[in-house]
Amino acid sequence: xxxxxxRSDTWSLPRAVVELRVRIFEKVNGDRAVTLPNAxxxxxxxxxxxxxxxxxxxxxxxxxxxxxxxxxAPGPEVHQEHLEPGERYQDVAATTRRILAxxxxxxAASAAHAVAAALDExxxxxxxxxxxxxLVMPAWAAFCYELVFQEPCxxxxxxxxxxxxxxxxxxxxxxxxxxxxxxxxxxxxxxxxVAAGHVPHRLPASLSLPEQxxxxxxxxxxxxxxxxxxxxAHVLLALARHPDVQQRLGADAEGDRYLAQVLDExxxxxxxxxxxxxxxxxxxxxxxxxxxxxxxxVCFSYPDYHATGYERPDEFDPDRWANLAAKDxxxxxxxxxxxxxxxxxxxxxxxxxxxxxxxxxxxxxDSTVSHTRSIPHRAPCLLIPRGLxxxxxxxxxxxxxxxxxxxxxxxxRGVRQLVLGTLMVLHARRLRPAERYFDGRRAGGCPAPHPExxxx
Numbered sequence: 001x002x003x004x005x006x007r008s009d010t011w012s013l014p015r016a017v018v019e020l021r022v023r024i025f026e027k028v029n030g031d032r033a034v035t036l037p038n039a040x041x042x043x044x045x046x047x048x049x050x051x052x053x054x055x056x057x058x059x060x061x062x063x064x065x066x067x068x069x070x071x072x073a074p075g076p077e078v079h080q081e082h083l084e085p086g087e088r089y090q091d092v093a094a095t096t097r098r099i100l101a102x103x104x105x106x107x108a109a110s111a112a113h114a115v116a117a118a119l120d121e122x123x124x125x126x127x128x129x130x131x132x133x134x135l136v137m138p139a140w141a142a143f144c145y146e147l148v149f150q151e152p153c154x155x156x157x158x159x160x161x162x163x164x165x166x167x168x169x170x171x172x173x174x175x176x177x178x179x180x181x182x183x184x185x186x187x188x189x190x191x192x193x194v195a196a197g198h199v200p201h202r203l204p205a206s207l208s209l210p211e212q213x214x215x216x217x218x219x220x221x222x223x224x225x226x227x228x229x230x231x232x233a234h235v236l237l238a239l240a241r242h243p244d245v246q247q248r249l250g251a252d253a254e255g256d257r258y259l260a261q262v263l264d265e266x267x268x269x270x271x272x273x274x275x276x277x278x279x280x281x282x283x284x285x286x287x288x289x290x291x292x293x294x295x296x297x298v299c300f301s302y303p304d305y306h307a308t309g310y311e312r313p314d315e316f317d318p319d320r321w322a323n324l325a326a327k328d329x330x331x332x333x334x335x336x337x338x339x340x341x342x343x344x345x346x347x348x349x350x351x352x353x354x355x356x357x358x359x360x361x362x363x364x365x366d367s368t369v370s371h372t373r374s375i376p377h378r379a380p381c382l383l384i385p386r387g388l389x390x391x392x393x394x395x396x397x398x399x400x401x402x403x404x405x406x407x408x409x410x411x412x413r414g415v416r417q418l419v420l421g422t423l424m425v426l427h428a429r430r431l432r433p434a435e436r437y438f439d440g441r442r443a444g445g446c447p448a449p450h451p452e453x454x455x456x
Contacts, residue, residue: 033063033297034286035275035304041286043308043330049284049292050276050300051338056085057279058340060438062297064277069437070428071172072222073180074187075214077437078207081223081340091204096219096343099147099201104350110146111351114139115358124362124385127398132233132379136355138162140228143351144220149193150200160186164217165225173376174421175413183217190217224344227272231348232355233379234270235263238316239356240365240381245318250360259353261321267333269316270373271302276335303373305330362386366395368403376413377406 036046049055059065059082069076076082080096083089118139122128141161145153153161164186170176190213193199203212239246239262249259277299284292292298307313309330310320334345342348359365363383370377380402384390390398 033299034292035299035301037301037304037308043305045286046300046305047336049286049298050278050336052284053338054280054282054284054294055278055298055339057281058082058084059279059434060084061279061295062277062434064297064299065434066432067425067428069433070424070431071168071178072218073178073433074183075211075218076433078211078215079218079223080215080343088204088206091206092215092219093343095201095204095215099220100344100347102147102347107347108350108354111139111143112354112358114143114146115355117142119359119362122363122383125388126385127388127390127395128383129398129402130381130383131377132236132381133229133375134166134378136232137165137225137229139355140225140232141165141221143228144224147224148199148201148216148220157189160189161221161225165222165229168222169226169230171424173374174417174424175376177420177424186221187213187217190221227342227344228348228351230272230375231267231352233375234272234371235266235352235356236359236365237367237369237371237375237379237381238262238266238270239360240367241371242316243366245316246360246365249356250364256353258318259356260349261318262356263349263352264321264326264331264333265316265318268306268310268331269314270371270375271306271333273302273335274373276300276302278339302332305332359383366399368399369406370410376417377409380406 036049037043059069059076065082069082072079072082078088078092080089080092083092115136118135122130138158141158142153145157145161164183167176167179167182171178191210194203194209194213194216199216204215207215239249245262249262277297280292280294280296280298282294284296284298286292334348335341363385365381365383367379367381369380371379382395382398382402384395
């Protein structure tokens with residue numbers, strides 16, 4: 001996960017800190033790990049191995065699993081992305097597809113309404129300095145709540161979901177420690193709703209009631225909220241940093257066609273997944289002489305794969321998609337069909353287009369901050385209301401302040417990520433949530449989640 005992230009971050013963080021953080025996280029992988037693509041095995045091997053039926057182990061047997069389970073708690077054992085293949089996974093995946101299904105126009109309208117509610121809280125008479133991820137996360141919390149419960153999201157639920165999702169992604173980026181008690185508040189709220197029969201969807205019968213609660217919390221109120229928030233922040237920050245692209249979108253001469261190109265280019269250059277790791281359940285050939293043995297951990301690097309086969313791969317250029325089809329190039333923003341693609345592959349483009357249109361209809365965006373795949377700064381941006389013409393000196397001063405603050409935060413944040421990331425790696429290794437769970441299953445028992453305490 002860290003290797004691909006630092007490939008784009010090293011220019012703006014002290015190199016020694018970045019490299020030390022890489023070594024700490026790569027140590028978690030263990031000795032039987034390989035990252036694809038690499039200098040020897042290129043994108044074609046990446047594609048073939050990723051789609052291989054033996055690349056289907058998800059959590060059991062990988063050192064990385066303890067760390068991811070630690071970050072995703074509570075309930076990582078029933079998170080759709082971390083369930084081992086089998087009937088329980090199929091049951092959960094089918095439920096997710098049912099919840100995400102819906103009329104395209106209705107889904108887009110719901111997303112636009114949720115984003116509009118968040119934007120209504122901003123003044124329309126002056127420039128606002130916001131962090132884009134923080135701005136849109138409550139909107140996506142409300143949107144996902146309505147998907148699950150089929151009713152408007154009350155403020156108390158929106159706050160619980162936003163607090164939970166923010167805590168998860170902050171820990172994942174190592175910019176803050178976990179706070180299990182914050183997450184437990186959402187668990188308690190969802191437990192009451194599920195127990196009372198307030199979820200109108202048929203939940204997985206293979207899961208107990210506590211597991212159903214954790215499934216909803218992890219899949220919809222963690223991953224879905226976080227990924228939609230990150231995706232929206234990436235698109236809007238890219239537009240803020242490329243005013244020509246933003247102006248062309250604002251003219252709306254090409255409808256959704258150009259916006260689709262902008263989304264494709266954003267997801268190519270800033271993929272939401274850094275690394276997808278799988279554990280091999282049988283041998284997989286890498287080439288004519290090299291074989292991955294069963295039990296190997298394969299890390300599929302999305303940023304490295306997305307950088308191959310393009311002219312000027314580090315440049316943000318939506319026009320490259322005018323004559324490209326995603327199926328013909330190295331572009332898998334939602335994973336590969338043969339190996340657990342993102343279940344929101346249909347929904348996400350619909351609602352992202354609606355969200356971007358809603359923001360651009362009200363504001364012009366401007367930002368001078370760095371743009372990396374992990375956006376640990378949460379995407380600071382100036383929002384200038386349409387029709388407002390701020391003085392050039394005022395706007396220049398605001399842009400200078402944003403640039404200066406970003407530079408200072410970049411350095412201090414790098415050190416913080418190193419320290420907090422190391423603490424969480426050590427704590428996860430001590431708790432061993434995934435290892436203990438699978439040890440218990442092999443012993444024939446019903447392993448209970450480890451009682452966890454937060455760090456710090």
